[in-house]
Amino acid sequence: MIGYVPGASALHRAHPYTPLAIATGLLLMAFAVSAPGAVWVVVAAAALFAASAGVLGTVLRPAAILALPTWVLLTILHGLLGGAPHVMLGPVAFSVPGGERALVFGGRLAAILLAFLTALATVSPARLVEAMTARGVPFGRVYLLVSTLTVVPRLRARVRQIVDAQQCRGLRLGGSPLARLRALGPLVVPLVLSALAEVDEQALALDVRGGTARGRRTALEPPEDSRADRAVRLAVLVAVVAAYAWKFLGAGG
Amino acid sequence: MTLRDLVVVRLGVAVNLVVGQVAAALLLPVYLDTIGTVLVATLVGPRAAIVAGLTSQVLNAVLSGNFTWLPFGVVQIVIALYAALAARLGAFRRLGTAVAAGFGLGIVAASTSAPISYYLFGGATAGGVTAVTTVLRALGAPLPVAVAAASYSTDLLDKSLVFALVAVVLRSLPRQMAVRFPMLAR
Numbered sequence: 001m002i003g004y005v006p007g008a009s010a011l012h013r014a015h016p017y018t019p020l021a022i023a024t025g026l027l028l029m030a031f032a033v034s035a036p037g038a039v040w041v042v043v044a045a046a047a048l049f050a051a052s053a054g055v056l057g058t059v060l061r062p063a064a065i066l067a068l069p070t071w072v073l074l075t076i077l078h079g080l081l082g083g084a085p086h087v088m089l090g091p092v093a094f095s096v097p098g099g100e101r102a103l104v105f106g107g108r109l110a111a112i113l114l115a116f117l118t119a120l121a122t123v124s125p126a127r128l129v130e131a132m133t134a135r136g137v138p139f140g141r142v143y144l145l146v147s148t149l150t151v152v153p154r155l156r157a158r159v160r161q162i163v164d165a166q167q168c169r170g171l172r173l174g175g176s177p178l179a180r181l182r183a184l185g186p187l188v189v190p191l192v193l194s195a196l197a198e199v200d201e202q203a204l205a206l207d208v209r210g211g212t213a214r215g216r217r218t219a220l221e222p223p224e225d226s227r228a229d230r231a232v233r234l235a236v237l238v239a240v241v242a243a244y245a246w247k248f249l250g251a252g253g
Numbered sequence: 254m255t256l257r258d259l260v261v262v263r264l265g266v267a268v269n270l271v272v273g274q275v276a277a278a279l280l281l282p283v284y285l286d287t288i289g290t291v292l293v294a295t296l297v298g299p300r301a302a303i304v305a306g307l308t309s310q311v312l313n314a315v316l317s318g319n320f321t322w323l324p325f326g327v328v329q330i331v332i333a334l335y336a337a338l339a340a341r342l343g344a345f346r347r348l349g350t351a352v353a354a355g356f357g358l359g360i361v362a363a364s365t366s367a368p369i370s371y372y373l374f375g376g377a378t379a380g381g382v383t384a385v386t387t388v389l390r391a392l393g394a395p396l397p398v399a400v401a402a403a404s405y406s407t408d409l410l411d412k413s414l415v416f417a418l419v420a421v422v423l424r425s426l427p428r429q430m431a432v433r434f435p436m437l438a439r
Contacts, residue, residue, distance in 0.1 A: 013343070027323075066317075074375060077375065102375070105375035113319070117320075140254060151263060153262060177282070184279065188418050189425055
């Protein structure tokens with residue numbers, strides 16, 4: 001839905017762990033507070049995070065598309081079907097406590113989406129891989145996160161081939177739910193079996209490229225982890241710990 | 254984890270991401286986004302299945318942009334452990350026992366996901382589950398009951414189907430391919 005958006009903001013230039021830490025911090029803060037006003041302060045912070053990277057316009061649309069259906073359902077579930085007391089909005093009785101709950105849950109959703117879509121837009125996957133390699137993250141983890149993204153389009157293309165082949169053999173994809181359920185087997189089983197058939201070949205390819213090599217790998221162009229980066233990440237950690245300490249001491253707002 | 258296990262885990266993650274979309278394209282009221290996790294649990298073991306499940310959850314969020322699914326990663330861990338145990342007990346040897354074990358997983362998975370959905374998201378997550386929750390709530394069910402009932406109704410069917418499909422895949426494995434997975438022989 002959204003990927004890396006090249007830019008020259010401080011967040012684009014920061015160590016890749018920094019925007020990810022801020023996004024994670026905002027997620028944790030959204031759950032640390034439980035009053036509607038406090039949750040929407042976190043939403044404002046997430047919007048500020050996006051604006052500081054110059055990607056607010058880019059992330060607002062996908063965030064709204066993802067959040068809108070859930071906001072509607074929250075309004076129905078908590079606002080229209082919520083408990084007393086109610087206020088009359090024209091002909092509709094709207095639950096006051098339910099409306100507050102919908103604001104809290106809707107705000108959390110908005111904060112999470114804005115924060116992580118901003119991280120996605122500002123962290124270059126290539127720089128993230130370099131940063132992970134420089135930090136000594138095991139090859140397996142880097143391989144899983146990055147390489148799987150290249151397999152997914154290949155498997156999707158194979159699904160299309162299997163669908164075409166099975167339709168030529170008379171498979172019908174429409175009809176009743178039971179008929180559609182029956183179509184699953186002829187699509188899923190060949191897909192998984194053909195993928196399993198490639199396992200040894202891929203393991204061998206990885207092996208000859210040094211996949212089993214021990215020792216620390218050298219990053220070609222490791223991103224700089226400046227003092228400012230480390231200070232920002234420490235500040236995020238302190239803010240989150242303080243918010244949860246406040247929450248569990250019974251004073252969370 | 255060996256290099257070969259790593260490749261199987263990657264395959265499991267890709268299967269999770271792609272088969273879920275096949276189910277959505279067929280307009281089926283199931284997710285099928287844990288087939289890869291269950292498959293890895295039967296072929297490699299619980300640790301690899303947990304890695305496959307958590308990686309799927311992260312990549313699913315990255316690919317869709319919907320990061321609110323991240324807390325449901327806990328459910329993937331539960332599924333990985335349960336599937337590995339079911340495989341060890343031989344649940345995948347027959348279709349009937351696989352479906353029964355999948356039904357059991359449906360109960361376990363729903364019991365894990367319903368509290369996350371209720372406490373973190375107020376019962377409104379995404380898709381068909383929330384629609385069922387809304388209908389039940391409109392019929393007068395209290396919100397926690399509506400959220401739990403919606404989770405159970407979708408998870409029981411989904412996980413039974415996942416286990417059945419994995420059992421069919423394992424039975425269809427050619428012998429020379431099956432012998433390369435020692436976990437299958439246990």
